Amino acid sequence: MRSLTFIIASLATVLTCAQRNALERELRVGLFNEGSPAQLLVMGAGGNCMVLADGVRKGELTTADGLRIRVADGRLSAKSLALAFTAKRIEIRPLGEGFRMRDPAKQHAERAYPGVLEVSVVNGRLQLIDRVPLEAYTAGVVSAEAGKEHHQEYYKLQSVSCRTYALTNQTKHKLDGFDLCDGVHCQVFQGRNRNDSISMAVRATRGLVIVDPDIKLIHATFHSNCGGETMNAEDLWSKSEPYLRATVDTFCTSAPHARWEKTMARSEWLDYLERRYGLKALNTSATDAVLHYEPHCRDLYLGNTWPLIP
Template sequence: MIRMLLLVALLALSSLEALAQSGERTLGIGLLRDRQLKQALVMSTRSASKVIADGVFMGELKSTDGLRIEIAGKEIAARSLAMAFTAKRIEVVPYGDGGFKLKPEGGKNPREYPGRLEATLANGQLLLLNSVHIEAYVAGVVSAEAGKDHHHEYYKLQAVSSRTYALTNQRKHLADGFDLCDGVHCQVYHGRNRNDSIAAAVDATRSLVIVDSEIKLIHATFHSNCGGETMNAEDLWSKHEPYLRAVRDTFCLSAPHAAWERRLSRSEWLGYLNRRFGFVATDSAQLSAALNFDPQCRGLYMQGIWPLIHLKHVREDLKLRSTFFTVSAEADHVLLRGRGFGHAVGLCQEGAMAMARSGRSYTDILHHYFANVHLVDLGTLDFFRDEGDSLRINGGAGPKPH
């Protein structure tokens, strides 16, 4: 009850202090970590930028100039039309809300980034870090991850998910000296978003993040297509999350990744079951169970067979699109007919896209795939997290830190 009251208060609160906190939040994104960077060209966009070397102002980088940086022993050498120096740490700080363009060695087109750039050396490589406001980062992620031509409500959903993911995983690269990388390991980020619909969706959901009933940021996990039914988190990862519950989903059934097929020879299939799980067809009932499997709903194992055949392992070993499939015997072959694509926990992307197209709001979609979650302002979340300590001392029901 106290938790509910707290949540209502949290949803209602809009203190200036809280909003100010969320407005200032920046993230440090490690750029191009999949390359062994030795050299890069940095350019200003529109307005000029300040260039700072080891804390000392070196000059301005005009939008008509470029700063080439490269490894020189234990330092970084930098050269433009107007300056040349070496330093351990170089910052390019644009005036106003400008940004910078970056062209790595061997790269084709430069990418444009919002915010500032910091270059240092780490393990003999250039470490390029983009210090960027969270809202500009989220817009860049939605643009790179979702692509164009989606419904506005789908972009809003992606925006709150990406924002939540960024904060849940902010410590993922602590040891590397930044918050998140720009690849699939974290969230794909190729710099500034240029899509108006995405910009409007990020703006409309500004500062909103998804929390569970304990007011903890959720792991907004997603997959391509659930095949009609999502999975409980603990059935896949052995870790229970109250908001990652199995739900039925009719929205994705005619989407591009709704169905798949794989044909194997009978001996390949039976040989695999034998080698991997020790299965031996001791009688015709066992053989029939291995060759004809037709689950009515998602399960963890093939039915009627001993030893247990874990569908998760079958999917991994045979590189199947999902664990949700039937097996049927066909002469000397078996046909696996599957539904969906991906692990099926959390949000089904193709279902969510279809829900958005059919007129559902992004909050409806969110509540369809995640149980008992709420949207709260990031600033009020920070505010209540700070208050949490005293609340816990008084009543024991404050939000838990994480």
């Protein structure tokens, strides 16, 4: 039996003093990163919100009121029943459980978020950043990524993974001005968790992360469905990791989304392979290999032909 390749550790014991602030630290999560709304309606959740414009307190947003924010002449224009102002940056500090928001131009349901909302203008559009405590973020991610009605122990495991992933990847969006986005690129985060079982799992694992034998936070990657086999880290990234080895996963093959189909014209497929990888249609043995490909394990290259098609 191989020795343990990773360890579950308490954040407080693995981090340096400066990093230990991460325990209480807030993550800056970019919301609606893939398509920010042109305008926004913000309301309090379970209490009023304090509203600040460019760092100056403007007043309170009561639970019966909503602040409509839009971009006008490169600045933010904000209006509620009680307030009307323009600013470069608006901060909504909830005095209750959090804030709710929705795009007034769209039908989609409003979402409730924990944390403090920062709104500014980037490239003529709203940039929304949620300053959210790590534990509340972890609960929100587990609820969005894992879904309902799972076993409590699974939620605990997912909490430790999502917390670790967040801390390992918190510089992913440094150039964008925040830590992590709210989409699948980082981890899906759609606001406050409302599932009691998930809340209990996050509390039970509070501050726990996964580290490697050098006590470094691991890449806690996870998947919806791997199709039956995972990959070695070095086959996907440049560096190998002792805990990310290709592993046959018989659970995924009988789970939803293990099988899917897409139909396209033969010429469309071959044109794509020629454009992208330089596969020549005249090379009949290679075209044959990519048109009749039935792998029995996870190959690194399609059809194992030349040119190599990853």
